[in-house]
Amino acid sequence: MSITKPNNKFLLIFILVIAIQQISSFIIDQLNFENDHYMLLIQQIILIFLLGIAVKKFGKTKLSQIGIYSWQNWSKKNKWILLIVTPIVIMIFSFTFFSRTEILINHSELFAIGSIILLREFLYGFYQEFLYRGILQTELVKRWGVWIGITVSNLVFTFGPEHFHFYKSNLVGFAFIFCLGLLFSFLYYRFKNLITIGIWHGIGNVFIDGLGILISMAILN
Incomplete structure (x- = not known):
């Protein structure tokens, strides 16, 4: 079951969670915990x-309505898509970032902290999909239609606080994020499964950002 009526509370949830994220990150920085991966x-x-x-209690919406539901309630198509495409995604990233993976293998001392970093990056990918696709895109599509809703939500995803701090004036970086976000947006709209998209985004974060952090640590060591 999907959501058909606009819900102002979804926009408020989006704004409040973004604010909480930024405030908590600021506090972590001020307490010098920015390198504390735990x-x-x-x-x-x-x-x-x-x-x-927030979605369940404040937004009065079941998580299943935004694409988060138990495995037994998945359609056969969604199950097969996850099981077939996910290994392909992993292989593509493994091949693309083989040099990073190789360096990590040669620094076994980073495995312990590395597992924490990679898990965090994986969850961060799911969080982004939950927030920008599950919350923002769902609401904007209801209000403005598919094309405008997806485009605007993806622009916020690309140029908002999640990425602007990292890429700043890097137009290539912005273009990559926008195109990848657009792909996730349409896949989410088509299959209505936030978990699958979150897993794929999480895998991307692991290889792009997580391994990047570990490589920096390996170089410093």
Whole structure:
């Protein structure tokens, strides 16, 4: 079952969670915990938890209505898509970032902290899909239609606080994020399954950002 009526509370949830994310990140920086990966993992778990609670309690919406539901309620098509495409996604990223993976393998001392970093990046990908596709895109599509809703939500995703701080004037970086976000947006709209899109986004984060962090740590060591 999908949502058909506009819900102003969804927009409020989006704004409030973004604010909480930014404030909590600022506090972590001020307390010099920005390199404490356990703290960053805890922050990510809390944000996802808050999103789920906000949607159910404040937004009065079942998580299944935005594409988060138990495996037994998945359609056969969605199950096969996850099981077939996910290994392909992993292979593509593994091939593309083989040099990063190779360096990590040669630095076994990073495995312990690496697992925390990679888990955090994976959850961050799911969080982004939950927030920008599950919340923002769902609401804007109801208000403005598919094309405008997806485009605007993806522009916010691309140029908003999630990426602007990292890419700034890097137009290539923005173009990559926009195109990838657009792909996720249409896949989410087509299959109505936030978990699958969140997993794929999480895998991308693991290889692009997570391994990048570990490579920096390996170089410093």
